[in-house]
Amino acid sequence: MRNHLQRDLAVLEQDILAQSSRVEEVIRIACRALARGETARSHRLAELEPEINAREVRIEEECLKILALHQPVAIDLRRVATVLKINGDLERIADLGVNVAERTMALGDDPGFPVPPLLERMGELALQMVGDALDAFCALDADAARAVCRRDDEVDACNREVIHQLYEVMRERADLIESALHFFSASRHVERIADHATNIAEDVIYLVEGEITRHRHSDLPK
Numbered sequence: 772m773r774n775h776l777q778r779d780l781a782v783l784e785q786d787i788l789a790q791s792s793r794v795e796e797v798i799r800i801a802c803r804a805l806a807r808g809e810t811a812r813s814h815r816l817a818e819l820e821p822e823i824n825a826r827e828v829r830i831e832e833e834c835l836k837i838l839a840l841h842q843p844v845a846i847d848l849r850r851v852a853t854v855l856k857i858n859g860d861l862e863r864i865a866d867l868g869v870n871v872a873e874r875t876m877a878l879g880d881d882p883g884f885p886v887p888p889l890l891e892r893m894g895e896l897a898l899q900m901v902g903d904a905l906d907a908f909c910a911l912d913a914d915a916a917r918a919v920c921r922r923d924d925e926v927d928a929c930n931r932e933v934i935h936q937l938y939e940v941m942r943e944r945a946d947l948i949e950s951a952l953h954f955f956s957a958s959r960h961v962e963r964i965a966d967h968a969t970n971i972a973e974d975v976i977y978l979v980e981g982e983i984t985r986h987r988h989s990d991l992p993k
Contacts, residue, residue, distance in 0.1 A: 776841040780850055783833050787854050787861075790826050791905045793819060794861045797868035798901060798964060802894025805875045805957055806886060816872045820865060827862040831855065846978075853978040857908065860967040860974075864901060867960045867967070874957040884950040887933040893961045896926050900968035907972060913979040919972035920984075926965035933958045 797816055834855040837843065843851055878884060900919050907915040937951045937958075973984045 776837070776843060776847060779837050779841070780847065783830070783837065783851070783854055786826070786830050786833065787857060788905070788909070790823065790830065790858065790861050793823055794865045795898065795901055797823070797865050798894070798898045801868040801871040802891070802898065802961065805871055806891035806894065816869050820869050823862060823865045827858055830858045834858070849978050849981065853974045856974045857971050860970045864964050864967045867964050870960045871957050874953045874960070877953045878950055884947055884954070887936045887954060887958070889929045889933050890954065890958060890961070893926055893929045893933065893958065896922065896929065897961050897964040897968065900926070900965050901971070904968045904971040904975065907975045908978070911979050913976045916972040916975035920969050923965050923969045926962055930958050930962040
């Protein structure tokens with residue numbers, strides 16, 4: 772029975788890593804398309820979303836099946852719980868990536884809008900956070916997961932600066948208000964991607980140490 776459980780857990784983790792690869796692709800395409808105004812890439816994301824959604828449901832079903840059939844305990848139970856939570860965060864990250872792409876398509880009628888310089892940097896940071904959180908999951912590295920949590924502050928700071936720049940544009944150019952609002956939404960979506968990456972990192976800490984760290988970032992060692 773123990774061997775069957777380990778086999779099913781290994782398959783489950785392979786599935787979540789395959790999902791993470793697709794989700795990272797969505798973020799990469801969406802953020803680059805936004806920064807460069809590449810609407811054609813944005814349409815590609817609409818094709819990826821159903822695949823990600825279907826895999827999210829399949830992974831959840833596998834988690835529930837393992838819980839029902841094997842009744843895992845201790846570290847094995849935490850592994851299933853962690854995959855279940857990461858699965859949900861990945862699906863929401865993909866949704867946010869699609870939302871960013873929708874903002875890019877809405878901006879297609881105004882290609883001359885000045886893109887906030889920090890917005891591309893935000894996308895890079897959020898993508899790195901997602902990738903590093905998943906690497907921490909693969910390596911069972913709680914310290915690397917804590918480092919991801921601390922980097923969320925940098926994304927938040929970038930988001931505040933982008934919003935400030937957009938306010939300045941709207942004050943000076945009333946004709947650009949609609950476009951600025953699309954960038955405002957896109958910046959918020961990218962910031963939320965970083966939040967979900969932080970959630971994944973917190974789940975890794977829980978998996979490795981059995982400690983729930985949500986809402987306790989001030990306690991994380993520097």
